[in-house]
Every structure is written in C-alpha cells, then in structure tokens.
Amino acid sequence: MTQRLEQQIAFLNEADKLKSVVRATELCDNSRYENSAEHSWHLTLYALVLSDQAGPDVDINRVIKMLILHDLVEIDAGDHPIFGSHDVAAMAAQEQEAANRIFGLLPNDLRDDLRAIWEEFEAAQSPSAQFAKSLDRFQPPMQNLQSGGGSWIDFDVTEQIIADRVGSKIAIGAPALWNFARERIATFFASRL
Amino acid sequence: MTQRLEQQIAFLNEADKLKSVVRATELCDNSRYENSAEHSWHLTLYALVLSDQAGPDVDINRVIKMLILHDLVEIDAGDHPIFGSHDVAAMAAQEQEAANRIFGLLPNDLRDDLRAIWEEFEAAQSPSAQFAKSLDRFQPPMQNLQSGGGSWIDFDVTEQIIADRVGSKIAIGAPALWNFARERIATFFASRL
Numbered sequence: 562m563t564q565r566l567e568q569q570i571a572f573l574n575e576a577d578k579l580k581s582v583v584r585a586t587e588l589c590d591n592s593r594y595e596n597s598a599e600h601s602w603h604l605t606l607y608a609l610v611l612s613d614q615a616g617p618d619v620d621i622n623r624v625i626k627m628l629i630l631h632d633l634v635e636i637d638a639g640d641h642p643i644f645g646s647h648d649v650a651a652m653a654a655q656e657q658e659a660a661n662r663i664f665g666l667l668p669n670d671l672r673d674d675l676r677a678i679w680e681e682f683e684a685a686q687s688p689s690a691q692f693a694k695s696l697d698r699f700q701p702p703m704q705n706l707q708s709g710g711g712s713w714i715d716f717d718v719t720e721q722i723i724a725d726r727v728g729s730k731i732a733i734g735a736p737a738l739w740n741f742a743r744e745r746i747a748t749f750f751a752s753r754l
Numbered sequence: 755m756t757q758r759l760e761q762q763i764a765f766l767n768e769a770d771k772l773k774s775v776v777r778a779t780e781l782c783d784n785s786r787y788e789n790s791a792e793h794s795w796h797l798t799l800y801a802l803v804l805s806d807q808a809g810p811d812v813d814i815n816r817v818i819k820m821l822i823l824h825d826l827v828e829i830d831a832g833d834h835p836i837f838g839s840h841d842v843a844a845m846a847a848q849e850q851e852a853a854n855r856i857f858g859l860l861p862n863d864l865r866d867d868l869r870a871i872w873e874e875f876e877a878a879q880s881p882s883a884q885f886a887k888s889l890d891r892f893q894p895p896m897q898n899l900q901s902g903g904g905s906w907i908d909f910d911v912t913e914q915i916i917a918d919r920v921g922s923k924i925a926i927g928a929p930a931l932w933n934f935a936r937e938r939i940a941t942f943f944a945s946r947l
Contacts, residue, residue: 563934566930566931566934569803569804570896570934572803573796573799573800573803573893573896574782574896574897574900576796576799577781577782577783577796577897577900578782578783579792579795580781580788580792580796581781581783581785588770588773588774589767589770589771590770590771590774592774595773596792598791598792598795598796599772599773599789599791599792599795601795602772602791602792602794602795602798602822603766603769603770603773603791605795605798605818605822606766606769606822606823607766609819609822609823609868610762610765610766610860610864610868611762622815622818625798625815625818625819625822626802626818629795629798629799629802629818630799630802667803671803675802675803700766703763703766703767704767704770707767707770737755737759738759741756741759741763
C-alpha cells in the first residue's frame with residue numbers, strides 16, 4: 562500500500578515539471594507566455610463550458626481526463642508550436658518514449674489506464690478524442706484575439722495558414738466553434754491592413 | 755446561438771486571469787511560486803491518480819469538476835494562504851461576490867450548473883466535496899517536501915500547526931493520505947533540528 566502510494570506521488574511530483582514547459586501562446590493580457598499546465602487547466606474549463614458543442618457520442622468526462630493528461634509527454638519531448646516546422650515522425654517517437662517513462666512511474670494498473678486515455682487522445686479517432694483535439698486547437702486563437710495576435714504575429718502567419726493548420730482540426734470535432742473563430746480571425750486580420 | 759457562445763467565451767477569457775493569481779506554495783524545483791490555474795490542473799491529476807483513496811460514495815468525475823472550478827473566485831478575492839490570518843466571514847463574503855460576478859458571465863443554465871458545483875465544494879459536506887477538499891490540502895505539503903519546505907519556512911510554522919490546519923482537513927476525506935504526509939513531514943522537521 563505504501564509502495565503504491567509512493568509511486569503515485571512520484572508521478573505527481575514529476576508532473577509538476579509541466580508547469581515549466583512554456584508554450585507559444587501568450588496569456589490574454591499579453592503579460593507572458595502560457596505554460597502547458599495552466600493551458601491544460603484552461604482546456605478542462607473549456608470542456609465544461611462548451612460541452613453543448615460536443616456531438617452525441619462524446620463522453621465529456623472522458624474528454625476532461627484526456628485534456629488533463631494530453632500534454633504530460635511535453636515534460637520530456639517539449640512543446641511543438643503549431644506554426645513551427647517539425648519532423649512529425651521524430652516528434653511522435655519522442656512522445657512515445659516520454660509516455661513510456663512518465664506513465665511508467667505509476668503502478669501498472671494506473672499506468673495502463675492513463676496511458677490508454679492519452680493514446681485515445683493522440684489517435685484522434687473516437688468522438689471524445691476529436692472533441693478534445695478541437696478544444697486544444699480552439700483555445701490558442703481565442704487567446705491570440707485577446708492578446709493582440711500572440712503566436713500569429715510571432716510566427717508571421719496568414720489567415721489561410723491558420724485555416725489550414727488550426728481551423729481544419731477544430732472543424733472536425735466542433736464545427737460551430739471554427740465558424741465562430743473564423744469570423745473573428747477575419748475581423749482581426751482586416752483591422753491590421 | 756452566437757450570443758450564447760459569446761457569453762461562454764467571455765467567461766473563458768475572464769478565467770484566464772487565474773493564471774496570474776500567485777499562491778504561497780513553490781514549485782517542486784523551488785524555481786518560483788505556483789499560480790492558481792496550474793495548481794488547479796495539478797489537483798485534477800491528483801484526483802485521477804489517487805481515486806483509489808476516495809470513499810465509495812465519491813463521484814470522481816464530480817470531484818474533478820469541483821477542482822477545475824474551485825479557485826476561480828480568487829480572480830477577484832485573491833488567494834488566502836492557509837497559514838496566514840484571515841477574517842473568515844469577510845473572505846467568504848468576498849468569494850460569494852466574486853462567484854456572482856464571474857459565474858454571472860455565463861448563460862443562465864451554465865451559470866447555475868457550475869455555481870452549484872462550486873457551492874458543493876465550498877460547503878464541504880458531500881463525500882465528493884470532502885475528497886476534493888482533502889486533495890486541495892494534500893498537494894501543497896507534497897510540494898513543500900520537494901522544494902525544501904516552501905510555505906512552511908516562509909510562514910515559520912511547526913508540525914503541530916500543519917497538523918491542525920492542514921492535516922485535520924486532509925484526514926476528513928482521505929485519511930490514508932494524511933498518514934502518508936504526516937510521516938514524511940515528521941522526517942522533514944526532524945532533519946532540520
């Protein structure tokens with residue numbers, strides 16, 4: 562019992578490092594870049610508040626669990642900004658190794674349960690995973706609209722690039738959210754001409 | 755529909771401010787103080803990983819929702835460190851006002867649903883709320899043990915004060931977690947003599 566609890570706490574202490582992984586998105590008030598732990602919290606709140614955007618086969622409790630866990634691998638593999646250029650296969654391999662190490666800190670039953678939730682998110686095939694992925698893509702543009710452009714300015718992207726890399730993903734699990742974002746993004750870029 | 759979504763997004767943008775509310779607990783690596791958003795995320799992970807510590811009447815999905823929402827009122831009312839001295843009645847009144855304003859940004863149905871979850875947490879009467887409260891008290895000592903004492907040093911507290919203010923609360927919803935923490939806290943203080 563104590564050994565089990567020691568493993569659980571070792572995992573939770575390791576997870577603390579996610580608070581030091583810095584993302585490409587700024588806070589709404591433009592004061593600093595967001596970290597992956599507070600981003601994960603914000604996404605769980607998005608899921609609670611926007612559950613009416615989920616399709617009938619989405620299990621919102623499962624979505625929330627995915628969002629709690631989805632970025633843990635960044636402790637080893639780092640954050641890969643959506644507008645950066647990456648070796649997708651190498652990144653996926655790094656993340657699998659990270660998942661082996663980090664979930665491997667847990668007792669076997671918990672390791673398997675939480676790894677399965679993370680793998681479901683990564684595979685992006687189930688309705689719940691598709692909705693979770695859509696929220697993960699929808700939150701950064703909402704913050705960029707508040708902070709004056711954020712990562713759109715830093716990476717010098719166009720509306721078309723946002724539509725291709727972000728919008729196409731939001732639309733899979735939450736089409737009305739992409740409609741909402743697209744209009745506001747168009748207004749934002751028009752105001753900069 | 756668009757007006758509803760605008761209210762939902764206004765709430766989510768307002769919630770971003772929780773990332774700027776600084777707590778008295780340091781990160782495990784001692785690099786800085788934790789904020790209430792990343793703390794909330796970490797607690798949801800505690801709930802996922804330590805659900806085997808919950809009694810039979812605890813609804814772990816409800817616990818997770820409570821932990822997502824539990825600190826939102828700090829956007830207006832601030833964080834009140836457990837070892838500080840507070841006017842409890844004034845603090846509760848401030849938090850009620852904060853809840854009126856912040857949850858009031860939402861469409862009425864969502865406002866009522868999320869407010870009810872937060873009120874259940876605050877009341878600390880249901881088994882789910884008691885477990886959620888226990889996790890909220892259990893995480894800071896786990897971090898203090900990693901960071902070299904953290905808020906225990908800053909507030910110059912004794913083992914007895916920790917047992918009275920923190921341990922007594924952990925023990926209500928998760929007695930085995932308090933046993934685990936108490937032993938390690940004793941070892942920590944013994945090492946400082």
